[in-house]
Amino acid sequence: xxxxxxxxxxxxxxxxxxxxxxxxxxxxxxxxxxxxxxxxxxxxxxxxxxxxxxxxxxxxxxxxxxxxxxxxxxxxxxxxxxxxxxxxxxxxxxxxxxxxxxxxxxxxxxxxxxxxxxxxxxxxxxxxxxxxxxxxxxxxxxxxxxxxxxxxxxxxxxxxxxxxxxxxxxxxxx
Amino acid sequence: xxxxxxxxxxxxxxxxxxxxxxxxxxxxxxxxxxxxxxxxxxxxxxxxxxxxxxxxxxxxxxxxxxxxxxxxxxxxxxxxxxxxxxxxxxxxxxxxxxxxxxxxxxxxxxxxxxxxxxxxxxxxxxxxxxxxxxxxxxxxxxxxxxxxxxxxxxxxxxxxxxxxxxxxxxxxxxxxxxxxxxxxxxxxxxxxxxxxxxxxxxxxxxxxxxxxxxxxxxxxxxxxxxxxxxxxxxxxxxxxxxxxxxxxxxxx
Ligand SMILES: [Zn+2]
Numbered sequence: 001x002x003x004x005x006x007x008x009x010x011x012x013x014x015x016x017x018x019x020x021x022x023x024x025x026x027x028x029x030x031x032x033x034x035x036x037x038x039x040x041x042x043x044x045x046x047x048x049x050x051x052x053x054x055x056x057x058x059x060x061x062x063x064x065x066x067x068x069x070x071x072x073x074x075x076x077x078x079x080x081x082x083x084x085x086x087x088x089x090x091x092x093x094x095x096x097x098x099x100x101x102x103x104x105x106x107x108x109x110x111x112x113x114x115x116x117x118x119x120x121x122x123x124x125x126x127x128x129x130x131x132x133x134x135x136x137x138x139x140x141x142x143x144x145x146x147x148x149x150x151x152x153x154x155x156x157x158x159x160x161x162x163x164x165x166x167x168x169x170x171x172x173x174x
Numbered sequence: 175x176x177x178x179x180x181x182x183x184x185x186x187x188x189x190x191x192x193x194x195x196x197x198x199x200x201x202x203x204x205x206x207x208x209x210x211x212x213x214x215x216x217x218x219x220x221x222x223x224x225x226x227x228x229x230x231x232x233x234x235x236x237x238x239x240x241x242x243x244x245x246x247x248x249x250x251x252x253x254x255x256x257x258x259x260x261x262x263x264x265x266x267x268x269x270x271x272x273x274x275x276x277x278x279x280x281x282x283x284x285x286x287x288x289x290x291x292x293x294x295x296x297x298x299x300x301x302x303x304x305x306x307x308x309x310x311x312x313x314x315x316x317x318x319x320x321x322x323x324x325x326x327x328x329x330x331x332x333x334x335x336x337x338x339x340x341x342x343x344x345x346x347x348x349x350x351x352x353x354x355x356x357x358x359x360x361x362x363x364x365x366x367x368x369x370x371x372x373x374x375x376x377x378x379x380x381x382x383x384x385x386x387x388x389x390x391x392x393x394x395x396x397x398x399x400x401x402x403x404x405x406x407x408x409x410x411x412x413x414x415x416x417x418x419x420x421x422x423x424x425x426x
Binding site for chain 2: 063064065066067094095097098099125126147148149150151152154158172174
């Protein structure tokens with residue numbers, strides 16, 4: 001006798017992935033970050049009329065050398081596996097290149113509340129202006145300057161705010 | 175497509191990135207200031223990441239060994255990096271000049287490769303060129319600053335530039351496959367790259383008030399691309415392998 005199992009859809013996978021956070025920015029999910037590029041699921045026939053349910057998730061790295069990729073890959077695997085799939089495959093590829101423009105508006109506002117200035121929109125190549133006039137996440141002044149394009153993680157730059165005289169980090173436009 | 179030609183291109187790029195990445199990481203903890211410490215270690219992490227992505231293409235597309243095996247278990251002779259990246263970090267002004275010369279070449283190379291007919295390479299190039307822009311920006315800022323600093327700092331920058339230039343020109347050592355790569359649309363070739371690079375670098379150097387050294391063809395330091403290396407590569411590779419030998423699961 002077969003047990004009736006609730007049909008799990010791709011939407012369920014997307015919802016489950018909302019609970020997987022970026023380890024470097026624990027308030028933002030991998031979906032909001034734009035790291036997950038594709039989700040697919042279905043059933044494959046295995047022996048004697050039995051079927052096995054599979055899920056495939058594709059992700060793309062923010063920075064190619066990002067050390068958090070391995071952790072995120074494992075967390076994604078665990079979250080999807082918990083839904084009840086027999087087979088889960090998580091692939092990292094660059095078929096879709098990550099750009100900071102892939103971050104959702106919610107992710108950008110969460111980032112600012114977290115104390116990191118969100119990246120400017122990258123509709124063209126990087127320009128000096130994108131690194132200029134960045135709003136301070138503490139006092140919201142735009143009287144700030146780039147101190148170094150390299151911060152505590154690959155995706156962050158270091159800035160200084162002349163208005164509140166504090167340093168802060170900026171998520172780099174990429 | 176000509177497999178040997180493409181592998182040769184991928185190996186030299188990957189080896190350059192791996193070796194310069196390890197050299198840059200030597201500044202960790204000893205940089206002239208904390209921000210420079212972070213800059214050099216971040217750039218090192220980027221470069222090692224790029225090398226791994228390139229070894230990954232060699233592995234998946236051409237069926238060669240796993241990326242970490244390619245990085246840490248090939249002999250010195252099998253390495254295709256240019257000698258510029260092998261040199262010890264020296265004083266800060268040398269490391270900075272090398273970073274400036276190398277990263278401009280790399281930025282232009284990836285720019286050219288965004289239209290490569292080798293799809294995974296074109297994809298990687300589109301991604302990496304954005305990251306390298308930050309490296310180039312960093313190099314340009316500090317080059318200008320130090321060249322316009324004291325008389326001493328200017329003189330030191332000029333001396334390092336003079337010393338590094340014959341090595342930097344060695345980046346563009348031609349392989350036996352130039353025509354094949356150009357013909358197949360994989361890569362526009364070293365000659366074109368060198369031309370673009372000279373134009374770019376000369377502009378910035380001159381604006382910063384330094385002199386662009388003129389190097390005779392006979393003085394250019396070639397060999398790296400064909401497996402002939404400086405005395406420094408062997409010990410660097412040994413050090414890198416040592417880390418994996420102690421902890422085989424060592425993170426990149
Ligand atoms: Zn402020």
